[in-house]
Amino acid sequence: MADKNIQLISTISEDNKLTIALQNIDMPKPGADEVVIRIEAAPLNPSDLAVMFSAADMTTAKQSGTEQHPVITADVPAKAMSAVKTRVGKAVSVGNEGAGTVIAAGTSAGAQALLGKTVAVIGGGTYRQYLCAKVQSCLALKDGTTAKQGASSFVNPLTALAMVETMRAEGHKAIIHAAAASNLGQMLNRICIADGIDLINIVRKSEQETLLRDMGAKYVVNSSKESFLADLTAAIIETGATIAFDPIGGGQLTSDILNCMETAASRNMKEHSVYGSDTFKQVYIYGALNRGPITLHRNFGFAWGVNGFLLFNALSKLGTKTVMAMRKRVADEITTTFASHYTHEVSLAEVLHLKSLAAYSKQATGEKYLITPQR
Amino acid sequence: MADKNIQLISTISEDNKLTIALQNIDMPKPGADEVVIRIEAAPLNPSDLAVMFSAADMTTAKQSGTEQHPVITADVPAKAMSAVKTRVGKAVSVGNEGAGTVIAAGTSAGAQALLGKTVAVIGGGTYRQYLCAKVQSCLALKDGTTAKQGASSFVNPLTALAMVETMRAEGHKAIIHAAAASNLGQMLNRICIADGIDLINIVRKSEQETLLRDMGAKYVVNSSKESFLADLTAAIIETGATIAFDPIGGGQLTSDILNCMETAASRNMKEHSVYGSDTFKQVYIYGALNRGPITLHRNFGFAWGVNGFLLFNALSKLGTKTVMAMRKRVADEITTTFASHYTHEVSLAEVLHLKSLAAYSKQATGEKYLITPQR
Numbered sequence: 001m002a003d004k005n006i007q008l009i010s011t012i013s014e015d016n017k018l019t020i021a022l023q024n025i026d027m028p029k030p031g032a033d034e035v036v037i038r039i040e041a042a043p044l045n046p047s048d049l050a051v052m053f054s055a056a057d058m059t060t061a062k063q064s065g066t067e068q069h070p071v072i073t074a075d076v077p078a079k080a081m082s083a084v085k086t087r088v089g090k091a092v093s094v095g096n097e098g099a100g101t102v103i104a105a106g107t108s109a110g111a112q113a114l115l116g117k118t119v120a121v122i123g124g125g126t127y128r129q130y131l132c133a134k135v136q137s138c139l140a141l142k143d144g145t146t147a148k149q150g151a152s153s154f155v156n157p158l159t160a161l162a163m164v165e166t167m168r169a170e171g172h173k174a175i176i177h178a179a180a181a182s183n184l185g186q187m188l189n190r191i192c193i194a195d196g197i198d199l200i201n202i203v204r205k206s207e208q209e210t211l212l213r214d215m216g217a218k219y220v221v222n223s224s225k226e227s228f229l230a231d232l233t234a235a236i237i238e239t240g241a242t243i244a245f246d247p248i249g250g251g252q253l254t255s256d257i258l259n260c261m262e263t264a265a266s267r268n269m270k271e272h273s274v275y276g277s278d279t280f281k282q283v284y285i286y287g288a289l290n291r292g293p294i295t296l297h298r299n300f301g302f303a304w305g306v307n308g309f310l311l312f313n314a315l316s317k318l319g320t321k322t323v324m325a326m327r328k329r330v331a332d333e334i335t336t337t338f339a340s341h342y343t344h345e346v347s348l349a350e351v352l353h354l355k356s357l358a359a360y361s362k363q364a365t366g367e368k369y370l371i372t373p374q375r
Numbered sequence: 376m377a378d379k380n381i382q383l384i385s386t387i388s389e390d391n392k393l394t395i396a397l398q399n400i401d402m403p404k405p406g407a408d409e410v411v412i413r414i415e416a417a418p419l420n421p422s423d424l425a426v427m428f429s430a431a432d433m434t435t436a437k438q439s440g441t442e443q444h445p446v447i448t449a450d451v452p453a454k455a456m457s458a459v460k461t462r463v464g465k466a467v468s469v470g471n472e473g474a475g476t477v478i479a480a481g482t483s484a485g486a487q488a489l490l491g492k493t494v495a496v497i498g499g500g501t502y503r504q505y506l507c508a509k510v511q512s513c514l515a516l517k518d519g520t521t522a523k524q525g526a527s528s529f530v531n532p533l534t535a536l537a538m539v540e541t542m543r544a545e546g547h548k549a550i551i552h553a554a555a556a557s558n559l560g561q562m563l564n565r566i567c568i569a570d571g572i573d574l575i576n577i578v579r580k581s582e583q584e585t586l587l588r589d590m591g592a593k594y595v596v597n598s599s600k601e602s603f604l605a606d607l608t609a610a611i612i613e614t615g616a617t618i619a620f621d622p623i624g625g626g627q628l629t630s631d632i633l634n635c636m637e638t639a640a641s642r643n644m645k646e647h648s649v650y651g652s653d654t655f656k657q658v659y660i661y662g663a664l665n666r667g668p669i670t671l672h673r674n675f676g677f678a679w680g681v682n683g684f685l686l687f688n689a690l691s692k693l694g695t696k697t698v699m700a701m702r703k704r705v706a707d708e709i710t711t712t713f714a715s716h717y718t719h720e721v722s723l724a725e726v727l728h729l730k731s732l733a734a735y736s737k738q739a740t741g742e743k744y745l746i747t748p749q750r
Contacts, residue, residue: 050649255668272462
């Protein structure tokens with residue numbers, strides 16, 4: 001067993017500075033119901049960037065240190081400090097998920113059963129070489145699945161499945177998804193095709209439209225087109241979609257979606273009502289790709305909801321039985337339905353190279369970075 | 376029995392004109408489970424103005440006709456016509472509620488039991504002299520209650536009670552109310568005092584602050600003060616309020632409320648989370664006093680909901696048993712907890728005098744108009 005361990009940490013200091021660096025840490029020893037995983041692959045998700053960059057203004061980012069031990073520093077605007085005061089002075093581990101090989105296991109039967117297996121893991125700072133994790137945070141991958149294939153087994157797959165299960169639980173019959181060409185969006189598209197659910201994909205570029213259509217998507221509307229609102233309304237009329245998931249938030253897409261749903265719902269109303277249609281319209285905002293204000297131009301009556309959507313909250317609403325079935329499906333279909341596609345692989349040190357940082361922090365659709373901490 | 380009947384109607388014509396006028400109609404004959412009510416008092420609620428004015432630009436309003444049969448006309452902007460197309464060419468009755476004496480009754484026991492009684496009534500165009508209504512739309516007032524006292528037995532009382540019951544049903548423990556000096560707000564204040572519920576009243580003028588404090592309100596915050604956000608946050612910390620009701624909608628008050636709730640919820644968090652606190656924060660928007668966009672500046676994490684709130688939808692969620700108890704409470708306490716205060720009384724014709732129209736359409740807090748159709 002190796003005796004060196006490295007993790008990536010993000011620290012905000014009292015003097016308004018963010019520092020991201022590598023840190024030498026001890027090799028962990030597993031407790032009874034824990035395992036030690038040699039992390040071989042971990043994705044850079046938007047939620048990881050939010051932890052890593054926090055409130056810093058990354059246009060001020062500078063690289064120092066050495067090639068092997070680079071250090072990124074950036075300024076945190078003074079007015080943003082109060083919002084992050086609980087993390088000031090703390091070295092925060094980064095990385096929500098990843099996968100690797102279990103190289104040590106605690107004494108419990110559950111832990112021992114994982115020894116030598118390739119597992120995916122959720123939570124606790126996966127941007128490191130060796131991670132100690134609870135058995136229940138691990139998902140044993142099927143024989144033949146590689147760590148790279150399993151690196152994104154939780155965040156995107158469970159989020160996509162949680163959207164479908166939330167649609168079912170709340171009585172809707174079709175889904176609208178924004179920023180739909182993302183890895184998550186492609187997954188949702190595959191799930192909906194497999195399960196026979198109508199999915200309206202909203203994208204903003206014609207190449208994303210093509211990508212999704214080539215993957216079998218039936219409804220793709222392009223928000224950059226002049227006909228966008230008419231196209232979206234037509235798709236809603238055809239599918240009956242009354243629930244949407246939007247990772248953007250800022251701007252007026254949520255508003256547009258609600259207004260198109262209302263146009264569709266009210267088109268056959270015989271009596272005019274100042275309260276709008278009775279059809280309940282729901283948008284869940286699950287990200288903040290646009291951090292600007294959410295602007296709602298309210299021509300959608302009174303039967304509507306806009307809610308934040310967070311995976312862990314959604315899972316606890318759906319309940320253990322549904323969640324266990326979701327996890328099993330992910331393990332079974334990780335190389336098909338839930339396959340992730342990475343465009344770049346970087347070492348832990350390369351995460352802190354200004355050049356790659358500038359690239360992955362764009363969060364461009366179709367670009368996705370994978371960290372391989374053993375390089 | 377009188378043989379003349381008059382109602383107030385609102386009509387939008389193909390050529391983008393709104394006309395509000397009085398119309399002679401037949402005296403109604405009650406069906407088996409119906410009664411005919413001589414309407415003696417009916418309030419002018421914001422929801423009635425929405426039906427009466429619809430999409431018209433009331434700054435263009437003109438009065439014609441005679442003193443006794445005035446006619447109001449106004450322009451409907453061309454771009455607003457499609458939103459109201461289902462009412463074009465139809466004479467729409469106005470008036471959501473009112474009260475009066477039952478002067479004729481159908482054959483059912485329920486109808487006969489109301490004969491001669493003073494009742495409040497919901498729905499169906501109460502801005503008329505004689506209204507035929509279903510027994511279940513009537514609330515028999517207690518002996519000694521006048522029609523004027525009972526005129527507002529439904530919209531405000533049930534809305535205020537529905538807020539409290541929604542708070543209970545959804546597991547919150549204190550309420551925030553915006554535009555809190557309104558008739559509805561004063562009612563909610565009385566209910567919350569009676570039921571021992573902490574209520575944070577948001578107002579925008581110091582005289583409204585005084586008014587509510589004189590009525591026993593413990594928490595009143597003034598949104599015009601520089602200290603508003605700090606004051607609101609302090610009140611939330613003290614009460615634990617996580618649900619708010621806002622009749623304004625447009626602007627950023629909803630956003631401010633959510634952000635203050637989040638500040639209160641996260642103040643004791645030991646670990647920083649990019650997703651914000653776990654405390655679920657809810658704002659219900661139940662009006663459109665500001666028709667501009669709702670702007671949400673999202674510093675309130677992911678555990679939040681903003682929903683439209685409409686009395687009838689809320690009642691159907693709460694269920695029949697709760698609603699029956701609410702109606703009984705209204706009848707029992709209509710001269711105390713649910714008392715409405717009117718500053719002006721107008722006849723049906725006077726509703727169509729430009730001078731009164733200009734006054735009641737302001738919807739100024741503290742000003743409230745009552746129609747007395749028998750004058």
